[in-house]
Amino acid sequence: RLSRRHVFGYAGAAGLGGAAGVVAGRATAGSDDAAAQRVGGRTYLAHGDHQSGILTPTPAVGELVAFDLLPSVDRTALGRLMRVWSGDVAALAAGRPVPGDAAPDLAQAGVSLSILIGLGPRVFDLPGLAAARPTGFQEIPPMAHDRLEDRWSGGDLLAWVSADDATSVAHAVRRLTTDAAPFARPRWTQRGSWRPVDADGNPVTGRNLFGQLDGSANPSGETLTATVFSTDGWLAGGTQLVVRRIEMNLATWDELTRDRQERVIGRALDTGAPLTGTAEHDDVDLTAAVDGVPVIAADAHARVAHPSHNSGRRMLRRGLNYTHEEWIDGSWTSSAGLIFTAFQASIADQFIPVQRMLDQGDALNEWTTAIGSAVFVIPPGFAEGAWLAQGLLG
Ligand code: HEM
Numbered sequence: 361r362l363s364r365r366h367v368f369g370y371a372g373a374a375g376l377g378g379a380a381g382v383v384a385g386r387a388t389a390g391s392d393d394a395a396a397q398r399v400g401g402r403t404y405l406a407h408g409d410h411q412s413g414i415l416t417p418t419p420a421v422g423e424l425v426a427f428d429l430l431p432s433v434d435r436t437a438l439g440r441l442m443r444v445w446s447g448d449v450a451a452l453a454a455g456r457p458v459p460g461d462a463a464p465d466l467a468q469a470g471v472s473l474s475i476l477i478g479l480g481p482r483v484f485d486l487p488g489l490a491a492a493r494p495t496g497f498q499e500i501p502p503m504a505h506d507r508l509e510d511r512w513s514g515g516d517l518l519a520w521v522s523a524d525d526a527t528s529v530a531h532a533v534r535r536l537t538t539d540a541a542p543f544a545r546p547r548w549t550q551r552g553s554w555r556p557v558d559a560d561g562n563p564v565t566g567r568n569l570f571g572q573l574d575g576s577a578n579p580s581g582e583t584l585t586a587t588v589f590s591t592d593g594w595l596a597g598g599t600q601l602v603v604r605r606i607e608m609n610l611a612t613w614d615e616l617t618r619d620r621q622e623r624v625i626g627r628a629l630d631t632g633a634p635l636t637g638t639a640e641h642d643d644v645d646l647t648a649a650v651d652g653v654p655v656i657a658a659d660a661h662a663r664v665a666h667p668s669h670n671s672g673r674r675m676l677r678r679g680l681n682y683t684h685e686e687w688i689d690g691s692w693t694s695s696a697g698l699i700f701t702a703f704q705a706s707i708a709d710q711f712i713p714v715q716r717m718l719d720q721g722d723a724l725n726e727w728t729t730a731i732g733s734a735v736f737v738i739p740p741g742f743a744e745g746a747w748l749a750q751g752l753l754g
Pocket of ligand 1: 433467568570572573574575576577578604606607608625627644661662665666667674675677697700711714715722728
């Protein structure tokens with residue numbers, strides 16, 4: 361049985377009071393019954409202080425679509441698109457078709473659908489918006505281990521659709537893309553999956569394709585709020601998102617002994633416990649040593665990424681696993697990895713210094729390579745009758 365501590369989204373979202381609400385099967389804060397903890401089969405209300413898709417649990421299927429604005433789009437036109445998308449987001453989340461929906465029967469409640477909308481750096485180059493660029497919002501500078509490809513990088517807008525099933529995701533993506541067509545065209549699409557639930561339907565920390573529990577040390581409670589949400593002007597209640605497509609070399613990872621795999625991270629594979637503890641949520645003890653040798657190695661990922669190694673800097677990670685097959689030079693090639701995403705109040709103050717630290721000293725670099733990079737401002741949530749980024753564009 362799990363502790364509920366690491367399950368952000370149910371009690372967590374309710375406790376924050378302003379996160380997008382849940383209409384079907386809503387958990388009452390503090391309730392312990394199994395139904396309230398169920399993962400999947402949810403209907404998340406789109407309206408609230410924060411967009412849903414940040415604190416709501418990661419459903420099984422996610423698709424991130426980045427768009428490029430058409431050259432004709434100015435601040436006013438972008439405002440029109442945000443009004444249209446806000447209506448779409450509210451309708452689709454509630455299980456209603458959007459206006460003019462060509463496949464209205466695909467709209468369905470109870471599929472844990474959430475849609476997260478973001479704005480890329482070039483939005484703040486549009487006339488009249490330069491002064492509104494949020495503090496700390498910037499592209500990730502080149503890192504020594506990066507092998508970035510244009511096809512997974514950049515973008516002026518983001519729509520990140522999550523749901524329990526790929527059909528619901530495909531329908532929502534198609535509606536958003538169709539409605540955006542007068543303003544923007546898709547630049548890249550990344551699809552991934554996550555398994556945030558155990559065999560009995562209880563929420564758990566999901567595993568990445570190396571088999572590791574991934575997300576255990578995510579912040580919770582007040583630390584989570586302070587880590588993620590901006591208090592800066594029009595962005596108050598919003599956040600900043602980094603999307604990195606990180607290829608994982610499963611072939612060479614598989615050759616390692618289990619013991620070596622655990623030392624690379626500093627955590628046990630089965631329980632996710634730090635090598636200095638016994639349970640997943642035990643604190644990582646970076647001072648523990650045996651015969652003068654640190655239990656968590658100097659280059660272990662859990663040490664180098666740890667807040668105490670990074671002047672207290674944190675982020676909220678919410679990854680998706682991907683596999684990708686391509687026909688190259690007459691044969692099929694497959695690759696796999698993590699669509700790594702991190703939310704924080706300031707990319708410059710949080711993600712970038714931690715990423716620099718990892719670039720220089722993380723044992724994991726031998727098996728992981730960033731091949732895509734993008735950054736987005738995630739506007740705050742919106743109330744009924746209002747629209748996304750109204751504080752910026754209204
Ligand atoms: C922790 C895997 C990339 C930041 C962890 C953990 C695993 C993991 C297994 C320990 C469990 C947990 O707390 O979630 C990976 C893999 C990566 C990757 C497989 C690449 C494919 C990154 C990147 C960053 C990052 C790019 C940030 C720049 C963190 C942080 C923690 C963490 C902040 C928590 C440290 C703590 O508070 O103890 N990661 N990670 N990771 N990772 Fe990563």
